[in-house]
Amino acid sequence: MNRFIIQKLIVISEKEKKSREIDFKTGMNIIIGKNKTGKSSIIKSIFYTLGCEVKMEPSWKNNIDWFLLEFKYGDRKFEIIRHGKRFLIVELESILIDTSSFHEFCDYLTIEIFNIDIPFITNDLKPVNVTTPILWRFQYIDQDKGWNKIAESFTNMGYIRNWKEFSNKFVIGFQGEEYYRLKKEINLSKIIIEDLKAKLKHYHEMLEHINLTISVTHNSSKNISENLDIMKSIVSELESLERNKASLTERLSEAKNLHYERNLALKMLKKTIGELEDDHKFAQNEDEYIICPFCGTNHDNTIIERTEIIKDIQTGNELVKEYRKEVAEIRNEIDNLTGELSQTNKDLRNKKIILEKEKQGISIANTYKIEGKKEFIKISQDEQSIIKASINKELGEIELKTEDLKTFESRKRANEVREEFKIIYTRILDKLNVPQSFLKLRDFVQVLDNTGSELPRLIYAYHIALYLYNLEKNRGVFNWLVVDTPNQQGQDDENLIHIDKIMSELTNTSGQFIIGTERETGFENKARNVIQLTDYKQTLKPEYYQVHKxxxxxVLKH
Incomplete structure (x- = not known):
């Protein structure tokens, strides 16, 4: 089981020639420190290093030059180094990636290391893979937004369309890694089938040609030595035609692949435009404010917002025109290349027939040739049978996986996941003294209809329950939770006791729980790690600056 476990955070200030190293362990980690001792800055530095943009103290963000986060995933140990917009991922002091592209960094981390490949689309209709702030939005309750809203602490998520809906379903496992793995395998099977069909066609054309040359060989009777010059010329022409055929075949294959990719992109784009049009129709029939049916959030519904949707639709339609034009151009290129390749194959067959006619038809030699070609025909026919069987196998796999995919989209499965989650959630609500009547899930996320002192405890309960649920399901990339100052949220003495006692649920060393608090919780003796911050605005220290630098x-030299 691969689990994501943070082991160390290092922050370095070249301006002050100071640094700080914080070690973390599995299980419970408690950071204790009064206001302005740096606990929130340390916590936010964890997520900032991972590419999640957070609201940090300007003095901290501007002062820190290098952020380094060491973590384990399974048996492998990695380091992420962040310097402004530059990201490095390091393993065993070897740099795996060094980039200033946020999406390149996220792709390597999520796809290459975590094997998570989830397609999203941006507001300007560009395809991207899941990013770290969307992946880990439920792993953090920050002291700013975190106690008023659920999983909206990171500022670099809004440019991706439907980021809440898709990530809600993924994080709770309703449509998790298996769902997207099946979708990817189905698409891969479709590509394999296209390649197999191309091979099948190649064998068919080759057998046609061989059968024709066998017929010609039977009727050949000229002496090859009498026409040596002619044969040399024909061989030269054949070599030229074969080179041209190889070039055309390669170009045709590239054009077909490009045509397939552009068609997929066009389908996704048209689907997105359809969603936009549905949004606009919905908005036209609503009042000045709209309650989002997915996340429950109130949105303005003025003419300005509806005009922006129309602009997005117009932009999308323009892109559809461009994509269609490009697809048509590629289709035209495919037709032209197919015609050229067909003509080249005809020229090859004709030249080979002429060459065979010019050869000396010694009966014994010709017999051997014919028998060899017949043997080759048998081998080719056997290969055709294997290819057809492979195509049928892939079609069967697509059918089975499509059925499996439907289970991940069914209402029955949604209810099963919801009920399993509620078993844990209701237990946590009781322990935090939150009425179960507050429990209201939409798209697997708690709806925040209530205000008052219950709101922070309701948010706390939801995050803890989701963390414990994923821990129970062994979903290793989500087996960690970071919480900042739950005891500063306007709670009376009785509820502060409940907030402290809930930590008995968070000692499991299979996961990792990191909490920042202004006072002791009573669980310091059960924590695997306690970090005391005592100096006002003096989090950084000079002692290990040079070692860290x-x-x-x-690392950079490598």
Missing amino acids: DYIEQ
Whole structure:
């Protein structure tokens, strides 16, 4: 079981020539410190290093030059180094990626390391893979937005369309890794089938040609030595035609692949435009404010917002025109290349027939040739049978996986996931003294209809329940939770006791729980790690600055 476990955070200030190293362990980690001792800055630095943009103190963000986060995933140990917009992922002091592209960094981390490949589309209709802030939005309750809204602490998520809906379903496992793995395998099977069909066609054309040359060989009777010059010329022409055929075949294959990719992109784009049009129709029939049917949030519904949707639809339609034009151009290129390849194949067959006619028809030699070609025909026919069987196998796999995919989209499965989650959630609500009547899930996320002192405890309960649910389901990339100052949220003494006692649920060393608090919780003796911050605005220290700086420089040399 691969689990994501943070082991160390290092922050370095070249301006002050100071640094700080914080170690973390599995299980419970408690960071204790009064206001302005740096606990929130340390917590936010974890997520900032991972590419999640958070609201940090300007003095901290501007002062820190290098952020380094060491983590384990399964048996492998990695480091992420962030310097402004530059990201490095390091394993065993070897740099796996060094990029200033946020999406390249996220792709390597999620696809190459976590094997999570989830397609999203941006507001300007560009395809991207899941990003770290969307992947880990439920792993953090920050001291700013975190106690008023659920999983909206990161500022670099809004440019992706439907980010809440898709990530809600993924994080709770309703449509998790298996769902997207099946979708990817189905698409891969479709590509394999296209390649197999191309091979089948190649064998068919080749057998046609061989059968024709066998017929010609039977009727050949000229002496090859009498027409040596003619034969040399024909061989030269054949070599030229074969080179041209190979070039045309490669170009045709590339054009077909490009045509397939552009058609997929066009389908996704048209689907997105359809969703936009549905949004606009919905908005036209609503009042000045709209309650989102997915997340429950109130949105303005003025003419300005509806005009923006129309602009998006117009932009999408323009892109559809461009994509269709490009697809048509590619289709035209495919037709032209197919015609050229067909003509080249005809020329090849004709030249080979002429060459065979010019050869000396010694009966014994010709007999051997014919028998060899017949043997080759048998081998080719056997290969055709294997290819057809492979195509049928892939079609069968697509059918089975499509059925499996439907189970991940069914109402029955949604209810099963919801009920399993509620078993844990109701237990946590009781322990935090939150009435179960507050429990209201929409798209698997708690709806925040209530205000008052119950709101922070309701949010706390939901995050803890989701963390414990994923821990129970062994979904290793979500087996961690970071919480900042739950005891500063306007709670009376009785509820502060409940907030402290709930930590008895968070000692499991299979996961990792990191909490920042201003006072002791009573669980310090059960925590695997307690970090005391005592100095006002003096989180950074000079003692290990040079060691940390030298390590960064050593990594960069590789």
